[in-house]
Structures are given as structure tokens and as C-alpha cells.
Amino acid sequence: MNPATIFGLCAAVLVGLGLFGVIVQPQPLRKLLAFNVLGGGVFLLFGIVARRGEAAGFGADPVPQAMVITGLVVAFAATALAVALLRRLFDETSRATLRPDDDGADS
Amino acid sequence: MTVAWAVDLGLAALIVAVAVATVTARGTFAAAVGFVACGLLLALAWVQLAAVDVALTEAAIGALTGMLLLGAAAHLHPTEAGMVAERPGVALRGAATLLCAVVTGALAIVVLSLPDPAPSLAPAAAAHLPATELGNPVTAVLMAYRAIDTLVEKVVVLVALLAVWSLAPDPRWGGRPGASRRRQRDDALAFLAQLLPPIGIVAGVYLVWTSADHPGGAFPGSTLLAAMWLLARMAGLVDAPAVSRRWLRIALVAGPVVFLAVGLAGFAWADRFLAYPDGWAKPLILGIEAAMTVSIAVTLAMLVEGPPERSLSPDAQRAAGERSSSGLEPEP
Numbered sequence: 001m002n003p004a005t006i007f008g009l010c011a012a013v014l015v016g017l018g019l020f021g022v023i024v025q026p027q028p029l030r031k032l033l034a035f036n037v038l039g040g041g042v043f044l045l046f047g048i049v050a051r052r053g054e055a056a057g058f059g060a061d062p063v064p065q066a067m068v069i070t071g072l073v074v075a076f077a078a079t080a081l082a083v084a085l086l087r088r089l090f091d092e093t094s095r096a097t098l099r100p101d102d103d104g105a106d107s
Numbered sequence: 108m109t110v111a112w113a114v115d116l117g118l119a120a121l122i123v124a125v126a127v128a129t130v131t132a133r134g135t136f137a138a139a140v141g142f143v144a145c146g147l148l149l150a151l152a153w154v155q156l157a158a159v160d161v162a163l164t165e166a167a168i169g170a171l172t173g174m175l176l177l178g179a180a181a182h183l184h185p186t187e188a189g190m191v192a193e194r195p196g197v198a199l200r201g202a203a204t205l206l207c208a209v210v211t212g213a214l215a216i217v218v219l220s221l222p223d224p225a226p227s228l229a230p231a232a233a234a235h236l237p238a239t240e241l242g243n244p245v246t247a248v249l250m251a252y253r254a255i256d257t258l259v260e261k262v263v264v265l266v267a268l269l270a271v272w273s274l275a276p277d278p279r280w281g282g283r284p285g286a287s288r289r290r291q292r293d294d295a296l297a298f299l300a301q302l303l304p305p306i307g308i309v310a311g312v313y314l315v316w317t318s319a320d321h322p323g324g325a326f327p328g329s330t331l332l333a334a335m336w337l338l339a340r341m342a343g344l345v346d347a348p349a350v351s352r353r354w355l356r357i358a359l360v361a362g363p364v365v366f367l368a369v370g371l372a373g374f375a376w377a378d379r380f381l382a383y384p385d386g387w388a389k390p391l392i393l394g395i396e397a398a399m400t401v402s403i404a405v406t407l408a409m410l411v412e413g414p415p416e417r418s419l420s421p422d423a424q425r426a427a428g429e430r431s432s433s434g435l436e437p438e439p
Contacts, residue, residue: 059157
């Protein structure tokens with residue numbers, strides 16, 4: 001097994017783990033964290049595609065690398081927005097849940 | 108060969124173990140700490156995959172994400188105990204486990220059956236590298252071949268900051284983001300916040316400058332600059348600027364504006380959007396990167412700070428009230 005395959009399988013596990021967290025964890029912040037783990041796995045898949053595309057004296061194909069760099073920054077911006085939304089939700093309602101407020105227990 | 112193989116295998120196992128701990132940790136704070144560790148290990152994995160530019164970006168951005176998540180975990184801590192009741196039942200957990208196993212299995216099959224030899228754009232990137240006068244192919248992709256992606260991404264980050272700011276309650280609009288922090292003279296944080304920024308600023312600027320020919324980049328460089336400011340901010344040595352400050356807004360849009368201006372000028376000197384004239388590619392790219400570094404650093408720092416939470420001082424409020432008809436309410 002070469003490094004690309006090892007980290008490719010690692011990426012597959014990360015995607016599965018992240019997806020599990022997004023579904024099972026009830027807290028929105030935990031879902032966000034798990035989503036970032038999922039994203040890390042997807043980026044790593046790009047990484048192995050880049051590594052396998054080693055040619056022309058470069059250790060890895062530069063195009064997927066550039067896409068990952070762009071993706072990392074956008075993922076950070078999206079995470080920051082989600083965190084800001086959550087904090088505002090908590091400040092307004094003293095709760096941070098995705099459950100619909102059916103019983104009017106909102107304080 | 109076998110040593111490298113063992114290192115890769117150990118690293119991959121470690122990443123998976125830390126990711127499991129992150130997803131299944133009992134407390135959110137522990138999960139956020141696990142996520143930071145996971146990000147650093149992933150950066151090592153990127154080095155093993157010969158993608159040093161990505162490794163630097165992952166390490167830098169991962170630290171800022173960790174800071175955001177740790178702050179949010181502390182802020183939302185009071186809600187944590189009540190959420191235990193919302194945990195899904197055994198049936199749903201079992202179904203989720205099955206689904207995720209299927210997804211992981213499918214991806215693993217894809218990874219094991221990738222085409223050989225792998226398709227690659229590396230030869231194409233290498234062929235045109237002399238025309239850009241750059242030595243780092245990743246920078247060439249980011250700033251020349253696919254400059255449109257980088258331009259749009261700059262704008263996306265700026266829009267995300269606008270969205271974060273727009274979450275401010277009306278009376279706080281125009282004020283300073285984040286909580287105020289008292290300056291502490293004697294603790295280790297204040298010491299580090301005075302010791303590290305000179306080193307970090309030089310390293311950040313160097314990462315941007317060297318990215319033309321060696322691994323580095325405007326993103327990790329500006330993230331490092333943002334981190335240095337955030338460190339001084341945490342120690343209470345500096346305060347966050349009010350979001351209504353004109354210099355702040357100019358710094359935020361400088362990068363996209365310069366990038367867009369050079370892109371539009373491409374119509375005049377090379378007949379195409381974002382085309383560089385012969386012999387001018389490298390100076391133009393470095394100019395864009397310099398402006399972008401300032402903008403990204405300020406944008407990332409303000410994204411971590413969050414929406415404005417403190418009203419303007421009474422004087423500034425009066426001035427703001429005179430300028431616009433939507434007078435700000437005084438803080439109770």
C-alpha cells in the first residue's frame with residue numbers, strides 16, 4: 001500500500017465518522033464539528049488524487065491542491081457564520097436546539 | 108521504505124482515533140480540543156502527501172477554527188446538560204451507523220479502484236510555469252491559471268463576514284465585536300502576546316513572499332498575521348476596532364478591489380479577464396497577493412471576533428446618529 005491508498009482509506013473513514021456525528025449528535029455545535037471532520041475527509045480525498053497525479057517533477061498535481069486551499073478558507077468562513085448564528089440563537093432564546101419549539105417553552 | 112510506510116500507517120491510525128474521539132466525546136469542549144488535534148495531524152498527513160502548501164494552510168486555518176469552536180463551546184456550555192434528552196434512540200443510531208459504514212465502504216472501494224496511471228494536470232501546469240515567472244505551481248494555479256476561483260473565494264469570505272456582522276442586534280450595530288478584555292500584565296498570556304507577534308509577523312510576511320517560488324502562500328501567511336493580532340487581543344493588549352471604522356472597511360475590500368481591477372485591466376492589455384501581460388505576470392501577482400494578504404488577515408480576524416457586541420461610546424453614537432437617520436439607541 002502506498003501513502004495515497006493509506007490516507008485514502010483514512011479519508012473514507014473520516015467522511016463516515018463525520019456523517020455519523022452530523023446525524024446522531026443532537027447539539028448543533030457538535031453537528032458543526034462533525035461536519036468539519038467530514039470536510040477534512042473530503043479534502044484528504046482531493047489530497048490523494050493530487051498525490052497520485054505526481055508528474056513533471058512535482059510531488060503532487062497542483063490543481064487539486066489549489067482547490068483544497070480555496071476550500072479550506074471557504075469552510076472556515078462557513079463555520080464562522082454557523083458559530084455566529086448559534087451564538088445569536090442562544091443569546092435570544094437561552095437555548096441552542098434544532099428541535100421545533102412546539103410547546104412554547106421558550107424562555 | 109518500510110519506515111515511511113509505518114509512519115504513514117501510524118499517522119492514519121492516529122487521525123482516525125482522534126476523529127473518533129472528536130465525534131463521540133461526551134463534552135463539546137473536549138470535542139473541540141480533539142478537532143484541533145485532528146487538524147494538526149491532518150497537516151502532517153498533507154506533508155506526507157507532498158502537499159506542503161496545503162499543510163501550511165490546514166495548520167493555520169485549523170487553529171483559527173479551533174479558536175472559534177472553543178469559544179462557542181464555552182459560550183453554549185449552559186445548554187449542554189439539557190441536550191442529553193434529545194439524543195436519538197438506539198434504532199436511529201444503528202441505522203446511522205449502517206449508513207455511514209456503507210458510505211465509508213463505497214469510498215474505500217473508489218479509493219482502491221482509482222485509475223492507474225492517474226490523470227494529472229501537473230504537466231500542463233509545468234508547461235506554462237515559465238510564462239508566469241513563478242516557481243511554485245500551486246501559487247501559479249491559485250493566482251494565474253485559476254485566478255477566478257481565488258477572486259470569487261475572496262468575495263465569498265467577505266460576504267460571510269457581512270453575514271456575521273448582520274447578526275448584530277440593532278443597538279450594537281457599528282460597535283466593537285467581542286467582549287472587552289482587561290489587560291493583564293503579569294500572566295503568561297500577556298508575556299507570550301508580547302513575545303510572539305514580532306516573530307509571527309515576520310514569518311507571515313515571509314510565507315506570502317516566498318510562495319512565488321517555494322511552499323507558502325497568501326492564505327497561511329495572512330492567517331498567521333490574523334492569529335498574532337488575535338493573540339494580542341486575547342491578552343487584552345489591543346481592542347477590536349468598531350465595525351463602522353472606515354480604515355477597517357478599506358482594509359477589508361482592498362484585496363478584492365485590487366484583484367478585480369487587475370482582472371478588468373486584463374481586457375485592455377491582454378484581451379481577456381484576469382489575463383496578465385507578458386513579462387508583468389510576477390509583479391502583478393505579487394501586488395495582488397500583498398493586497399489580498401492584508402484583506403484576508405483582517406477578514407479572518409474579524410470572522411473570529413464575530414458580530415459587534417458592544418455599542419459605540421456615547422460620543423461616537425451621537426456622531427453616528429447625526430450622520431444617518433437611523434439613530435443608535437444608547438446602551439441601558
